[in-house]
Amino acid sequence: xxxxxxxxxxxxxxxxxxxxxxxxxxxxxxxxxxxxxxxxxxxxxxxxxxxxxxxxxxxxxxxxxxxxxxxxxxxxxxxxxxxxxxxxxxxxxxxxxxxxxxxxxxxxxxxxxxxxxxxxxxxxxxxxxxxxxxxxxxxxxxxxxxxxxxxxxxxxxxxxxxxxxxxxxxxxxxxxxxxxxxxxxxxxxxxxxxxxxxxxxxxxxxxxxxxxxxxxxxxxxxxxxxxxxxxxxxxxxxxxxxxxxxxxxxxxxxxxxxxxxxxxxxxxxxxxxxxxxxxxxxxxxxxxxxxxxxxxxxxxxxxx
Amino acid sequence: xxxxxxxxxxxxxxxxxxxxxxxxxxxxxxxxxxxxxxxxxxxxxxxxxxxxxxxxxxxxxxxxxxxxxxxxxxxxxxxxxxxxxxxxxxxxxxxxxxxxxxxxxxxxxxxxxxxxxxxxxxxxxxxxxxxxxxxxxxxxxxxxxxxxxxxxxxxxxxxxxxxxxxxxxxxxxxxxxxxxxxxxxxxxxxxxxxxxxxxxxxxxxxxxxxxxxxxxxxxxxxxxxxxxxxxxxxxxxxxxxxxxxxxxxxxxxxxxxxxxxxxxxxxxxxx
Numbered sequence: 001x002x003x004x005x006x007x008x009x010x011x012x013x014x015x016x017x018x019x020x021x022x023x024x025x026x027x028x029x030x031x032x033x034x035x036x037x038x039x040x041x042x043x044x045x046x047x048x049x050x051x052x053x054x055x056x057x058x059x060x061x062x063x064x065x066x067x068x069x070x071x072x073x074x075x076x077x078x079x080x081x082x083x084x085x086x087x088x089x090x091x092x093x094x095x096x097x098x099x100x101x102x103x104x105x106x107x108x109x110x111x112x113x114x115x116x117x118x119x120x121x122x123x124x125x126x127x128x129x130x131x132x133x134x135x136x137x138x139x140x141x142x143x144x145x146x147x148x149x150x151x152x153x154x155x156x157x158x159x160x161x162x163x164x165x166x167x168x169x170x171x172x173x174x175x176x177x178x179x180x181x182x183x184x185x186x187x188x189x190x191x192x193x194x195x196x197x198x199x200x201x202x203x204x205x206x207x208x209x210x211x212x213x214x215x216x217x218x219x220x221x222x223x224x225x226x227x228x229x230x231x232x233x234x235x236x237x238x239x240x241x242x243x244x245x246x247x248x249x250x251x252x253x254x255x256x257x258x259x260x261x262x263x264x265x266x267x268x269x270x271x272x273x274x275x276x277x278x279x280x281x282x283x284x285x286x287x288x289x290x291x292x293x294x295x296x297x298x299x300x301x302x303x304x
Numbered sequence: 305x306x307x308x309x310x311x312x313x314x315x316x317x318x319x320x321x322x323x324x325x326x327x328x329x330x331x332x333x334x335x336x337x338x339x340x341x342x343x344x345x346x347x348x349x350x351x352x353x354x355x356x357x358x359x360x361x362x363x364x365x366x367x368x369x370x371x372x373x374x375x376x377x378x379x380x381x382x383x384x385x386x387x388x389x390x391x392x393x394x395x396x397x398x399x400x401x402x403x404x405x406x407x408x409x410x411x412x413x414x415x416x417x418x419x420x421x422x423x424x425x426x427x428x429x430x431x432x433x434x435x436x437x438x439x440x441x442x443x444x445x446x447x448x449x450x451x452x453x454x455x456x457x458x459x460x461x462x463x464x465x466x467x468x469x470x471x472x473x474x475x476x477x478x479x480x481x482x483x484x485x486x487x488x489x490x491x492x493x494x495x496x497x498x499x500x501x502x503x504x505x506x507x508x509x510x511x512x513x514x515x516x517x518x519x520x521x522x523x524x525x526x527x528x529x530x531x532x533x534x535x536x537x538x539x540x541x542x543x544x545x546x547x548x549x550x551x552x553x554x555x556x557x558x559x560x561x562x563x564x565x566x567x568x569x570x571x572x573x574x575x
Contacts, residue, residue: 003469003470006473008397018410033424106320107320110312125327126324129327131554135508136331136544137330139532143337144330144333148344180327243417261423293407293412301462
């Protein structure tokens with residue numbers, strides 16, 4: 001038996017504790033979300049009905065099962081407020097992800113072209129904001145965008161505008177905040193792919209008569225598409241469920257689904273509807289999540 | 305000899321410079337204004353430390369910061385332990401039953417919207433009647449951050465040359481002995497970096513903590529969020545600057561740790 005195979009046995013045992021943890025705290029909770037999404041709101045503690053109590057015997061459990069219903073889902077589908085929320089989340093995520101690709105690509109490309117020793121410095125500089133709190137970075141923008149904030153003062157001083165512009169509570173501010181917060185998530189996978197590319201390919205293209213621009217579109221760009229896909233998924237999926245950024249920077253006239261869910265849960269205390277909203281959001285994200293899972297698996301485990 | 309196609313162009317330099325300026329300018333403004341002596345956030349009233357003094361006199365804020373710090377330290381420690389075990393199983397365990405589910409459960413939380421993770425954990429805690437507070441937030445943060453640790457350590461394990469482990473075993477080490485003697489020292493920088501990442505992620509989290517905490521145990525982001533909703537306050541600038549400072553220290557330590565052994569491999573995957 002090879003050393004590798006012998007090594008694998010205790011390595012597999014290492015999975016037991018994290019496996020157990022993730023099943024208990026990641027998988028099982030979805031079961032509760034599903035169950036409560038089928039329950040009814042109640043003024044009680046916890047605020048939903050029916051509550052399963054195994055102590056009351058089989059008949060009670062059966063009655064509880066009979067009380068489950070799809071009412072919350074009917075509400076979500078029929079009330080156009082929720083439909084608009086989902087739609088808006090998808091649109092916002094699609095638009096922001098497109099902007100992120102357009103801005104992130106040239107930055108990642110510039111990084112990959114730097115001399116070796118500068119590349120690690122540049123990568124560090126991109127990672128640092130990613131480690132800094134989302135909330136703090138959004139707050140930094142509120143400082144700048146508010147009515148008498150830095151941006152308006154600069155614009156006024158340069159006589160570009162006559163009166164202060166309203167930036168906060170607009171979609172532009174929200175897009176700015178999203179692009180700002182997610183930019184490192186876009187740059188890093190792009191850079192990782194561009195960095196791995198063999199420069200000999202470009203030399204060859206140039207020897208065969210391509211201009212640098214042609215070489216980029218014929219060689220570099222097509223080869224970087226896996227990185228683009230990784231960046232797109234890494235940004236798109238969490239942006240769809242984003243709460244903090246739209247809550248602090250966008251206006252309150254139209255909500256993203258993360259905000260609707262938050263509102264139902266914390267303000268209206270309607271846990272069943274919040275749970276149903278979470279289930280629908282998960283269904284919506286299932287395809288991109290599976291794609292992301294495959295990509296991650298390929299990158300980390302070398303499987304096809 | 306580099307051809308025109310591989311050389312860095314002016315366009316490359318300009319986009320890189322603009323990109324980095326975009327990333328850093330708002331943070332710089334925030335830090336500078338935290339030293340502003342004026343009560344009006346936008347009027348410059350000279351350099352001053354009064355907002356830092358204000359923070360250190362704000363009992364509720366200090367309590368929240370202390371709570372966050374404790375949660376971050378405990379959850380990062382448990383997450384590092386579990387995440388490293390998971391990484392070892394995935395990169396050295398070959399095939400095993402339930403492997404696909406296992407890796408799926410580890411990769412999904414990396415991108416899962418936090419409202420879903422937070423809500424589902426809360427419903428679990430309510431269903432099992434767990435008193436909400438320090439431990440529920442810690443468990444929730446551990447669940448999220450152990451996945452980040454696993455990915456960081458796994459990418460490091462994947463880049464290691466396995467022949468050393470095998471040589472150690474050929475020379476008479478049992479698998480555990482070979483792991484401790486050969487593998488562990490070489491993945492230690494990634495484990496340290498994983499702990500740091502878990503610590504900062506926990507320190508930053510608002511959404512999951514809001515769902516899973518109970519009355520009387522607010523974390524710092526929850527406290528900051530409720531203040532920020534009411535508008536910009538200079539004291540918040542000071543607190544944010546302190547948090548940024550703490551995170552900067554953490555990052556410097558983490559990068560020093562990974563420099564110690566990054567000579568052998570360059571990993572381009574910080575996630």
